[in-house]
Every structure is written in structure tokens, then in C-alpha cells.
Amino acid sequence: MRTALLWKSTLAATIAATLGGCTVGPDFAPPASPSATAYRSAQDGQQPVVAGTPQITQGAGPALRWWTAFGSAELDSLVDRAIAHNASLEASNATLAAAREQLAAARGKQLPQVDANARVEHEQVNLAAFGLEPNPALGLSGNPEFDLYSIGGGVSFDLDPFGGQRRQVEQSAAEAQAQLHRTEAAHLSVAGRVVTQVLTIAALRAQIDTANALLAEDRRNIDLTSKRKEAGEGTLVEVLNAQSQFENDRGDIPQLDQQLAEARHMLATLTGISPAELGATDFDLESLTLPQTIPVAIPSRLVHKRPDILQAEADLHAATAAVGVATARLYPDVTLGGTVSQGALGPEDLLSGSTRGFDLFAGLTAPIFHGGTLKANKRAAADRARAAAATYRQTVLDAFRQVADLLQAVDSDARSVRNQREAVAVAGRSLHLSRRSYEVGNSGILQTLDSERQYQSARSNLVRARSRQFLNIARLYVATAGGWTGAADD
Incomplete structure (x- = not known):
């Protein structure tokens, strides 16, 4: 009697669900946009704007081809080549195509x-x-x-009375969307890495030029001390000090050459060719434009633009749909x-x-009895959905922190460049006076070498400060540039 009642109840519930188009499990609701209107607070120690500092304009954020802001046609060409030929992007595009086919397969089951x-x-x-027995008379001589x-x-x-397949399609669609945003993030990352390598090459070439200029000064010092010694006004110690300084400074250049070669090799890899196939990369900081206006997406727009946040949201959607899939299996x-x-x-x-x-x-x-497996699967799916929600919130917070850090860096870099320019000017005047003093015999070579050290150190620091300024601006573009819409059209 109880068994009959159970089957009648089950059948009634199934018919009702079928006629009503029931879909069990929670319906996904996109996370609310953040209430924050700025990335930094007044307590971040923001300084007055320095002349020449790039201006931050908050709104929709950078354009798709943000790297054109650096004003280099060769840089633009390298990014385009990387987007077209990078092997990692090819793999990401293929993975996206597979995810879309999985969605088509899930829809086909409906x-x-x-x-x-x-x-x-x-x-x-x-x-x-x-x-029967074989009977030849009947034509049955054997089997x-x-x-x-x-x-x-x-x-x-x-x-599909309880919507298990519908939730499965929803899950597959969300997973395909997550993969789309991974692909967008990969395109954005490759573009950013190409720009970073170009800026690194330009910075290293500037450092090498500075180092070579330092060697030229060292040779001049050797010539000066040698002439003073020949004239009886100097000593062999002064000549040896100058030669020792030359040898020490010359030892730094091979390491810079190595770093430059590695940057070129990485650039070749990013563009989908071997290092031997990469042509000239005569980038220098003077030929690149420092953007004077940087559009930054406001927080409420960033969460709907940045691919890692969109991926986290799609992962949350997929995890929510998976709860519905697991719930439907109970019915x-x-x-x-x-x-x-x-x-x-x-x-x-x-x-x-x-x-x-x-x-x-x-x-x-x-389902009658599965040892608690189905209910455990549903609880596990709910746990994974909570984990996905927490991951989404953390992804948003990490993105806001990254943008805040880079905004602070842009301000700090501008002040550093200004300070280093002043340091170069002061050190240059000091070197000029020291050299004149040495030439007329009022000071020794050690004072001149010390002034030269300070001047070259200031020049190197200025190169590093300018390089850091370019790189942090590029990172800020990447942090707020959003997805690569071309990936969605592939």
C-alpha cells in the first residue's frame, strides 16, 4: 500500500512539474555593482599634481587599442602581430571554440x-x-x-520535468562565457606583455647609452691624468685610479646587454616567431610618447569591463546552475x-x-535510495557556489587594489622623475666645476671621480624613474582596459 502511494505521489509530482515547466535550484542574479566611486581614499597621502604628470580621467576607461597612446607605429605593429600569431592565444581561442561546442552539445540534448x-x-x-528432432522427411536434416x-x-x-537539462544548458553557457573572458584576459595580457617588453628594451638601451657615456667620461679622465703625469703635474696613482674606474664601469655593460637580449627574445616569443627571426628593435624612451591623459574606468564600470572579474562572475553563474543540476537529480x-x-x-x-x-x-x-550520494552532491554544489561567490568578491577587491596601487604609482613616478631631473642638473654642475678645478690643479682626481659617480648615478636613476613611469602607465592601461572584444567575434 505504501509503495503504491509512493509511486502515485511521484507520478503526480512528475506530471505537475512537466506541465508547469518546473526548474529547480536557485536562479542566478548578477552581483550588485560596487558602491565605491573612487579607488583611493583621502588618507592615501595624495600629493599636489606635479607639472607634466599624466592626468587621470575617470569614466568608461581606455579604448580597445590603448597602446596607441604611446605614439609608436612599430609598437602597434608588434602588438597586432602578437594578437594574430601568439601560440598561447591560439590555444585560448581553440579552448573557447571547444567550450562553445560543449554548449551546443548540451542544447542538443534538449x-x-x-x-x-x-x-x-x-x-x-x-x-x-x-x-524437435532432425527429420529428413521434413527437410530437417540438422539445425x-x-x-x-x-x-x-x-x-x-x-x-526534463524538473529542469535538470535546462540547468545543464545554463551551466554550459556560463562556462563558455567564463572561457570567453579568459580568452579576453589572455589577449589583454599578451598586448600588455608586448608593450612591457618594448618599454623594457627602450629602458635598457637608455641604460646602455648612459653606461657608454660613463665610459667616455672615464676615458677622458684617463687622458687628463696621463697628460698631467707627462707634464709632471700628476702622479701614476691618479692614472691608475682613473683606469681602475674605467675597468669597473665597463664590467656593468655585459649584464645590460644580456638583459636586452632576453627582452628581445621574449618579444619574439610573444609575437610567435623565434628570436633569430626578430628584426631590429631600435626603441628608445625619447621616441615614445608619454600619455598626458589616461582614461580610467570608474569602479562601477570596471566590474563590467575587466575580464578577470567577468570570468569570476561567469564562474559564479555556472556554479549556481550546477546546484540546479544536482537538485534535479533528486527528482x-x-x-x-x-x-x-x-x-x-x-x-x-x-x-x-x-x-x-x-x-x-x-x-x-x-531515485529511491543512493546512500545519500545525491543529497551530498547537492550540498557540495551549494558549497562550490558559495566558494565562487567569495572568489568573485576577492577578485573585485584585488582589481580595485591593483588600480589604486597604480594610480598612486603614477603620482609617485611623476615626482620621482622631477626630483631626478633636478638631481642630474645639480650633479652636472658639480662635475663641471670639479673637472675644471682638477684641470687647473686645485683638486685631485679622486674628487673629480667622485663628482662623476654622482652625476652618472643621477643619470641612471633618472633613466630608471622614466622607465618605471612608462611601465606603470602601461600597467594601469592593462588594469582598466577591460576585455578584448575581438575575441568575442572569433
């Missing part, structure tokens, strides 16, 4: 499933199994053998279908109406 079959058999009948031909087909349709499922078949002893009789057979069916599958 439609009636139609199959055809054909079969040819050679059979032998065991007469003894039917209580008879014959060929059997059959064709047929069938159709089945899952009513019955109904399948409708039918088959038709034709069988004959010879191919010529295969389409005869007398050999046709068919059946129609309705099937009900209901």
Missing part, C-alpha cells in the same frame, strides 16, 4: 533524439531447444541456418519515445509491410 539502425545476422536454430536482415529506428525525448525523470523495425529473411522482403513492428513507450525513473 531536442528529441533520433537514431537509426541496421543489422545483418547469420543464425542457426537449435531444434532441440524447442523439443537449420539462415540469414536475417533488419532495419529500424527510434526516437526518444526527455521531458523523477520521464522519457517518451518509440521505435519501429523491419525484419526479413531476404533483403528483397525488407520493406514489406508484413515484416514491420513498432512500440511506443513512456518511462519513469525515480
Whole structure:
């Protein structure tokens, strides 16, 4: 009696769910936009704007081809080449295509499933199994053998009364969306890495030029001390000090050359070629434009623009849909279908109406006892959804922190460049006076070398400060540039 009642209740619930188009599990709601209107607070120690500092304008954020702000056609060409030929992007695009096909496969399961079959058999009948004996008079001298031909087909349709398949399609769609945003992030990352390598090459070439200029000064010092010694006004110690300084300074250049080669090799890899195929990369900081206006997306726009945040949101959507998939498996499922078949002893009789057979069916599958597996799977899916929600919140916070750090860096870099320019000017005047003093015999070579050290140190610091300024601006563009919309159109 209880069993009959259970089956009646199950059948009633299934019919009601089927007619009502029930979809179990939580419906996904996109996270609310952040209430923050700025990335930094007044307590961040923001300084007055320095002349020449790039101006930050908050709004929609940078344009798609943000790297054109650096004013280099060769840089633009390298980024375009990387977008077209980078192997990692090719893999990401292929993974995106696979995710979209998985979505198509999930949608296909919602439609009636139609199959055809054909079969040819050679059979032998065991007469003894039917209580018969071989009878030559009847033509049964042994177990008879014959060929059997059959064709047929069938159709089945899952009513999906509790929306398990619908949630599965929703999950697959969200997973494909997450992969799209991963691909967008990969495009943005590759573009950023190409720009970074170009800026690194320009910075290293500037450092090498500074180092070579230092060697030229060292040679001048050697020439001065040698002439003073020959004139009887200097000593061998002064000459040796100058030569020692030259040798020490010359030892720094091979390391800079190595770093430059590595930057070129990385640039070649990013653009999809071998290092040997990379042509000249004559970038220098003077030929690049320092953007004077940097558009930055406001926080409420950034969460709908930056690909890692959009990916985290899509992952949350997929995890939420997975709860519905796991919930639907706790309820019955109904399948409708039918088959038709034709069988004959010879191919010529295969389409005869007398050999046709068919059946129609309705099937009900209901979980009764699975040792708690289904309920545990549902709880696990809910836990994963909570984890995805926490990951989304952390991704947003990390993005805001990164933008805040870079905004602070842009301000700090401008002040550093200004300070280093002043340091170079002061050190240059000091070196000029020291050298004149040495030439007229009022000071020794050590004072001149010390002034030279300070001047070259100031020049090197200025190169590093300018390089850091370019690099941090590029990083700020990447942090707020959003997705690569071209990936969505592939």
C-alpha cells in the first residue's frame, strides 16, 4: 500500500512539474555593482599634481587599442602581430571554440533524439531447444541456418520535468562565457606583455647609452691624468685610479646587454616567431610618447569591463546552475519515445509491410535510495557556489587594489622623475666645476671621480624613474582596459 502511494505521489509530482515547466535550484542574479566611486581614499597621502604628470580621467576607461597612446607605429605593429600569431592565444581561442561546442552539445540534448539502425545476422536454430528432432522427411536434416536482415529506428525525448537539462544548458553557457573572458584576459595580457617588453628594451638601451657615456667620461679622465703625469703635474696613482674606474664601469655593460637580449627574445616569443627571426628593435624612451591623459574606468564600470572579474562572475553563474543540476537529480525523470523495425529473411522482403513492428513507450525513473550520494552532491554544489561567490568578491577587491596601487604609482613616478631631473642638473654642475678645478690643479682626481659617480648615478636613476613611469602607465592601461572584444567575434 505504501509503495503504491509512493509511486502515485511521484507520478503526480512528475506530471505537475512537466506541465508547469518546473526548474529547480536557485536562479542566478548578477552581483550588485560596487558602491565605491573612487579607488583611493583621502588618507592615501595624495600629493599636489606635479607639472607634466599624466592626468587621470575617470569614466568608461581606455579604448580597445590603448597602446596607441604611446605614439609608436612599430609598437602597434608588434602588438597586432602578437594578437594574430601568439601560440598561447591560439590555444585560448581553440579552448573557447571547444567550450562553445560543449554548449551546443548540451542544447542538443534538449531536442528529441533520433537514431537509426541496421543489422545483418547469420543464425542457426537449435531444434532441440524447442523439443524437435532432425527429420529428413521434413527437410530437417540438422539445425537449420539462415540469414536475417533488419532495419529500424527510434526516437526518444526527455521531458526534463524538473529542469535538470535546462540547468545543464545554463551551466554550459556560463562556462563558455567564463572561457570567453579568459580568452579576453589572455589577449589583454599578451598586448600588455608586448608593450612591457618594448618599454623594457627602450629602458635598457637608455641604460646602455648612459653606461657608454660613463665610459667616455672615464676615458677622458684617463687622458687628463696621463697628460698631467707627462707634464709632471700628476702622479701614476691618479692614472691608475682613473683606469681602475674605467675597468669597473665597463664590467656593468655585459649584464645590460644580456638583459636586452632576453627582452628581445621574449618579444619574439610573444609575437610567435623565434628570436633569430626578430628584426631590429631600435626603441628608445625619447621616441615614445608619454600619455598626458589616461582614461580610467570608474569602479562601477570596471566590474563590467575587466575580464578577470567577468570570468569570476561567469564562474559564479555556472556554479549556481550546477546546484540546479544536482537538485534535479533528486527528482523523477520521464522519457517518451518509440521505435519501429523491419525484419526479413531476404533483403528483397525488407520493406514489406508484413515484416514491420513498432512500440511506443513512456518511462519513469525515480531515485529511491543512493546512500545519500545525491543529497551530498547537492550540498557540495551549494558549497562550490558559495566558494565562487567569495572568489568573485576577492577578485573585485584585488582589481580595485591593483588600480589604486597604480594610480598612486603614477603620482609617485611623476615626482620621482622631477626630483631626478633636478638631481642630474645639480650633479652636472658639480662635475663641471670639479673637472675644471682638477684641470687647473686645485683638486685631485679622486674628487673629480667622485663628482662623476654622482652625476652618472643621477643619470641612471633618472633613466630608471622614466622607465618605471612608462611601465606603470602601461600597467594601469592593462588594469582598466577591460576585455578584448575581438575575441568575442572569433
